[in-house]
Amino acid sequence: MEKISIIIPIFNEEENIDHLVYEVGSFFQKETRFTTEIIFVNDGSTDDSLSRLKKAHHHSYTYKIISFSRNFGSHAALRAGIQKAQGDYITFIYADLQDPLTLVIQLYNEMKNKAVDITWAFRNSTAATKWEKFFSSAYASLMRKYAVSNFPKKGFDVVMFSTKIKACLDQNVESNSSIFIQILNLGFKQANIIYDKNERLLGTSKWTISKKIKLFIDSFVAFSFAPIRLVSVIGIIFFLLGILWTGYIIIRTIIFNDLAMGWPALLSILMIGFGITNISLGIIAEYLWRTLDASRKRPVFVIDEIVGEVTQEKSVQEYLSISNK
Structure with missing residues (x-):
């Protein structure tokens, strides 16, 4: 029988743990076509998430709990889960359950029916705010x-x-990168399904504006040469404008001699020039910093502990014994 590994990153989700474990156990208790492995990755939570995960009554699936030494980010958590996964197919679900568990069945069916190596779940609608939708669309x-x-x-x-x-x-464990775009870029046979995202029932989203900005920068610097090309384009544009402006000043001075030179014009030119230069240097620095970071070969994540795998048969027996008390 095939096995599906489901990776669930956890960061300060203590309000969701009990609900999450109950819903996952109840859902996969009825599944007979495949066995399920759940890999919880505690991404340096500072609340009671890890303790609740250890005390939770897991059933109907085998599981591991991987705990990081500190917060490394959700993509690092997914990469750690992938390394430890033992299933024939691997997928991600999140602790807030905004992505319904039925997606696992839909994705599995699509993988089998289309005989592909990758199947995406594209969002049809979300419960996001107007600003969140604008950011995602842009x-x-x-x-x-x-x-x-x-x-x-x-x-x-x-x-x-x-x-x-x-x-x-x-x-190819990449730091400061998007695991989703890395998968998208691999080029293997792919398929997709469409789904509607649910509202979060408990807790608050940890997907902050700073994390969104980091993802935006990481995605472009890691997968596109557009920012570095932008530096060259800006340089060419300002060079041509400078030539035209110089020609205009010379011709105007020869014909009319009516241009008054003053510090406001000079200051404006200096501010614009230095501003563009600093932006360009900042973009170049992003690439250089990532090159330096890669050359150091520092770990993308550091695992503090792994709670040993529990067999599915044992978990079911424990659950039944607890339920009968």
Whole structure:
């Protein structure tokens, strides 16, 4: 029987843990076509998430709990889960359950029916705010135009892939990068399904504006040469404008001699010039910093502990014994 590994990153989700474990156990208790492995990755939570995960009554699936030494980010958590996954297919679900568990079945069916290595779950609708939708739409548009042409218009949070993809990801663990775009860029046979995202029932989203900005920068610097090309284009444009402006001043001075030179014009030119220079240097510095970071070969994540795997049969027996008390 095939096994599906489901990776669930956890960061300060203590309000959701009990509900999450109950829903996952209840859902996969009825599944007979495959066995389920759940890999909880505690991404340096500072609340009681890890303790609650350890005390929770897991059933109907095997599980591991991986705990980081500190917060490394959700993409690092997903990469750690992929490395430890033992399933024939691997997918992601999140602690808030905004992505319904039925997605796992839909993705699995699509993988089998289409005989592909990657299946995406594209968002049809979300419960996001107007600003969140604007950010997602702008991010997707820029990614399609300058980085990945097949990036979906409404984005994605969930994907299922085979062990072939796992092997590629394990061999190329990228820091400061998007694991989703890395998978999208691999070029293997892909399919997709459409789904509606649910509202968050408990807790608050940890997807802050600073994390969104970091993802935006990481995505472009890691997968596109557009920012560095922008530096060259800006330089060429200002060079041509400078030539035209110099020619205008010379001709105007020769014919009319009516141009008054003063510090306001000089100051404006200096401010614009230095501003463009600093922006350009900042973009170049992003690439240089990532090159330095990669050369150091520092770990993308550091695992503090792993709670040993519990067999499915044992978990079911424990659950039944607890339920009968």
